[in-house]
Structure formats: C-alpha cells, structure tokens
Amino acid sequence: MAVHAHPDDESSKGAATTARYADEGHQVLVVTLTGGERGSILNPAMDTPGILDRIVEVRREEMAAAARALGVRQTWLGFVDSGLPEGDPPPPLPEDCFALVPLEVSTEALVRVVREFRPHVITTYDENGGYPHPDHIRCHEVSMAAFEAAGDPQRFPDAGEPWTPLKLYYDHGFSMKRLEAFSAEYERLGEPFPLQEWLDRMREYSDNRADKMVRVTTQIECGKYFPQRDDALRAHATQIDPNGAFFAIPIEVQQRLWPTEEFELAKTRVTTALPENDLFAGIEDEHR
Numbered sequence: 001m002a003v004h005a006h007p008d009d010e011s012s013k014g015a016a017t018t019a020r021y022a023d024e025g026h027q028v029l030v031v032t033l034t035g036g037e038r039g040s041i042l043n044p045a046m047d048t049p050g051i052l053d054r055i056v057e058v059r060r061e062e063m064a065a066a067a068r069a070l071g072v073r074q075t076w077l078g079f080v081d082s083g084l085p086e087g088d089p090p091p092p093l094p095e096d097c098f099a100l101v102p103l104e105v106s107t108e109a110l111v112r113v114v115r116e117f118r119p120h121v122i123t124t125y126d127e128n129g130g131y132p133h134p135d136h137i138r139c140h141e142v143s144m145a146a147f148e149a150a151g152d153p154q155r156f157p158d159a160g161e162p163w164t165p166l167k168l169y170y171d172h173g174f175s176m177k178r179l180e181a182f183s184a185e186y187e188r189l190g191e192p193f194p195l196q197e198w199l200d201r202m203r204e205y206s207d208n209r210a211d212k213m214v215r216v217t218t219q220i221e222c223g224k225y226f227p228q229r230d231d232a233l234r235a236h237a238t239q240i241d242p243n244g245a246f247f248a249i250p251i252e253v254q255q256r257l258w259p260t261e262e263f264e265l266a267k268t269r270v271t272t273a274l275p276e277n278d279l280f281a282g283i284e285d286e287h288r
C-alpha cells in the first residue's frame with residue numbers, strides 16, 4: 001500500500017517500484033489522501049479556459065489513467081487539498097483542508113482502508129514530507145498513526161477487523177547522488193546538463209543537511225518499469241509538463257546509471273538484514 005498526499009505523487013515517488021510489484025503478482029493499492037483540488041496548472045499546454053472549473057473531475061480522470069499505466073489499484077480518502085501556502089508570512093490554511101482535519105479523524109479513515117486491504121507493507125513520506133507541503137507532512141503523521149492503530153482492537157473499533165501491517169517505509173527518490181551521477185555522465189560526454197539548476201538548488205539546500213542517501217536502507221531494482229512511470233507522470237497532464245525536468249534525462253541513461261528507487265525502512269515487525277533490495281524482505285512467503 002502506497003500512501004500519497006495528492007494525485008500525481010504516486011507517479012513521482014516510488015512509482016516504478018509499485019509497477020514492478022504489481023507486475024510480479026502482488027496486490028498494490030495507492031491511497032490518495034486528498035483530491036488535489038488546489039494544485040496549480042503546471043503544464044502550459046493544459047492551461048486552457050474552463051479547466052480550473054472542472055479541476056476535481058480532471059484530476060480524477062488523470063489519476064485513473066496513471067493507475068492504469070502503473071497497473072495498480074487506487075482509492076481516494078476524500079480529504080481536501082490544503083494547497084501550498086506561499087508568501088511571507090504564509091497565509092492561513094483554508095478551513096476545509098486536510099492538514100486541519102483532526103489527526104484522529106484522518107487516521108480512522110486510513111485505518112479503515114488498511115483493515116480492508118490488509119497490506120503487509122506500507123510506503124509513505126518521512127517527517128519532512130519529502131518537501132514541506134502541509135499535506136505531505138500530514139501524510140507522514142497519518143500513515144505513522146495508522147500503522148500503529150490498525151492492528152489494535154481498542155482503537156477505532158468501528159473501522160473494521162484489526163490488521164497489523166509488518167513494515168513501513170519512507171520514499172527517498174530525489175537524492176543528490178542520483179542527480180550527480182547523471183551530471184557526471186553529461187560532463188563525460190561534454191554536453192550541458194539539463195538539470196543543472198535543480199542540482200545547484202539541491203546543493204544549496206543540502207549545505208547544512210546530509211543527502212537523503214544516508215537514510216536509504218532499501219534499493220529496489222525497477223529500471224524496466226521507468227517507461228510505465230513516465231506514462232503515469234504524463235497522465236497527470238495538468239500537473240506535469242511533458243517538456244519539464246522529469247523527462248530531461250533519457251530513460252536509457254537512467255536505466256544504465258541509476259536503475260533503482262530508494263526507501264528507508266522506518267518501522268518493522270519482522271527481522272530483516274540491511275541493506276535490502278526487496279520491500280518484502282523478512283516477510284514469510286505465505287504473506288507475499
């Protein structure tokens with residue numbers, strides 16, 4: 001079960017991993033906490049009159065197409081996107097938004113889905129949310145709370161039969177080491193690196209904190225599924241610019257230099273040896 005804040009997050013974080021496990025016969029469910037109602041149109045070609053009026057519907061259609069591309073199931077938790085507050089000081093969050101829903105309420109909603117789907121493994125974001133969007137931070141909090149509560153019969157007794165998930169991971173896709181590996185290749189070829197600006201920004205940001213690779217415990221080989229990941233990204237046509245950064249490095253280069261996705265094992269109820277190359281490592285065969 002992959003828990004994400006908005007429609008499109010499942011296609012940019014751990015997407016090829018979900019496609020691989022689905023292809024190998026696992027049941028994979030993406031849980032999308034909010035409807036992405038406050039996402040801005042990031043693809044100039046899709047910024048057409050009327051599109052914002054039907055954004056909820058559009059994002060549902062996009063999500064369905066992305067799930068088809070990845071070969072996974074997907075469900076909505078039904079909360080409302082908090083939007084990314086911008087400005088100094090940032091404006092208050094909208095009243096109806098997910099980040100302001102009491103944690104008990106959103107946790108119960110996720111526990112209900114966990115008890116119904118009965119996952120052995122859950123993926124979510126780290127305590128920084130991957131990036132500081134209020135819904136991403138909340139996604140972390142709700143996932144952690146649900147991982148603890150789902151198996152406890154005392155908690156949320158009206159939300160289904162208790163079920164204890166075994167492992168919980170954080171997505172750690174966008175490491176600096178990965179960008180640097182691509183950059184070195186362009187340098188070797190004597191060509192300008194198309195993601196130089198992104199890399200510079202990351203270097204600046206990382207000055208006082210270590211690259212996320214130091215937290216990675218688990219690398220999943222999934223290069224074969226990068227084309228599906230890119231199809232899923234492109235399915236989110238209002239959010240993802242097909243000429244943007246996600247597609248700047250040819251798939252063959254990515255497959256050759258960095259054919260994995262990265263995760264951090266944050267909670268486990270089974271014994272496993274680190275580093276791992278399988279999210280199900282340590283889980284008995286009968287549960288796989």
Ligand SMILES: [Zn+2]
Nearest residue numbers: 005006009133
């Ligand atoms: Zn998001």
